[in-house]
Amino acid sequence: MTWSEMQPLLSQACSETLSMVLWSTLIAVVVGLPLGILLVLTDRGGLLQNVVANKVIGQIVNVGRSMPFIILMVALMTFTRWVTGTTIGTTAAIVPLAIGGIPFFARLVETAVREVDHGLVEAVQSMGGNTWTIVRKVLVPEALPSLIASTTTTVIALIGYSAMAGTVGGGGLGDLAVRYGYQRFETQLMWITVAILAVVISLIQFAGDFAARSLHSRGARSGPAPALRLLKAKEPAAADVSKVA
């Protein structure tokens, strides 16, 4: 295969992956953020303590998070068809990706929000702030560096998932690598795909770390090394991607 043959394939695959990951991340963040916060608030001793709600949300999140993605994808077929009118193609792939991403992100949000010092919550309570004020002015802003790190982790996990979604008709880089590299022995194309993925993942990680760090250091010149915090947040994700792959 020559470069001019590969180039359109690659650019299309890239844009497919981009759209799958972008949309699913967006949905995962929009839904996962409140869900993760609710997990903290409804917990025992939380501001909206509600043991039943906490158990229910927690269980849904746990199941969603430990379900192998490929099974989730198959299980969600009917739902996907109902939402998008089809079960194949990039748009259809966004549905299971987003649904897989929601519990993933929600758990990370929960951890990040739990780390916020309870003393800050009390301070705002003592000023007469209500729960919504506490969420808006304390929990989210104080957890923001961790939340950004969590988003980075989610994007990278979703790139991993998207490769799998691609092989069953979603398109994208994963699909390209499998179709040409695995089935037609176009090793060169496969390596280029691998290289692109490696570069993209590194760039995202770098940008995410940078954003989280600069936010963090605005607060703590001499605080704990932000890089370490980010590494800690990254660990579960790394385990997860390997499990999915």
Add this chain to the structure above:
Amino acid sequence: MITTSGLTKVYRSRGREVTALDGVDLHVREGEVYGVIGQSGAGKSSLIRCVNLLERPTSGTVTVAGQDLTALAGRGPRAGRELRRARSRIGMVFQHFNLLSSRTVQDNVELPLEILGKSGKERSRKALELLDLVGLADKAKAHPAQLSGGQKQRVGIARALAGDPKVLLSDEATSALDPETTRSILQLLRDLNRQLGLTVLLITHEMDVVKSICDSAALMERGRIMESGTVSELLATPGSELAAALFPVGGEASGADRTVLDVTFHGEAATQPVISQLARTYNVDISILGAAIDTVGGLQVGRMRIELPGRYEDNVVPVGFLREQGLQIDVVGQEALLVKEGAK
């Protein structure tokens, strides 16, 4: 200004019950600095957190500025609008400052004003004014992490004052600070108390804090108030543990057959030569074991520990003489005897 009556707090966790407050009656008058002192686990934090209902009392009532807060609390665990409004009129400062690291110093001070729904212009005017008051006008744009402990606590105090409270609660506000900084923060609290007529309820485990700024104090032990009153009342109370702790004098009896007395002088009495009069009148040899003069809560107080030969029974007359001179006499190591005497 702050009154609690029959305040009880029982924590229940995993079947175990801890009674942190056991019928606390506290009365803090308007415009005074009131210190609550006690050992770790005595229930001090529980008490102060019950005052603005961060902690729900199990029973009893809390009244602040004539408003019964326990009545506002409602049934659920969440604070209703009325209670939140009442809280916004009570300032609180914390041991670990509790400043938001995501905000600048100025924005931290503005936070209570945001909650009160004040406009942006009003907020920044007020915040800058308060930062000026606590001596941090130049740090408005800094982040809390760039400040020293003492500066952070000043921000904490400025923030607590943003809602123009009449009452300030302080839970170990100086416990994380070094002695020098502690003094300056206490001085600031004292100044605010005088300038703004602020009523301050402060919790501490350091006697020095009570000594340097409190008008009144209470001693807490195992959830109960053991002693309380204005500093001069306490010092005038024979056998007061708090007074002894506020103003310790050392010195051990030199033998078994001796009577040891703590003599407390207030104001005028300090100038009279009572001890030499005593020695001359009764022809006794008096040894001075220890003595100190100090300012406690703005009062000049002297205390002296003296030793007379013979047991207490032999010295009833000299002790009576000293009492007649208007001095406060505590017989050291004779509590049991006093009780016996009282029983007669």
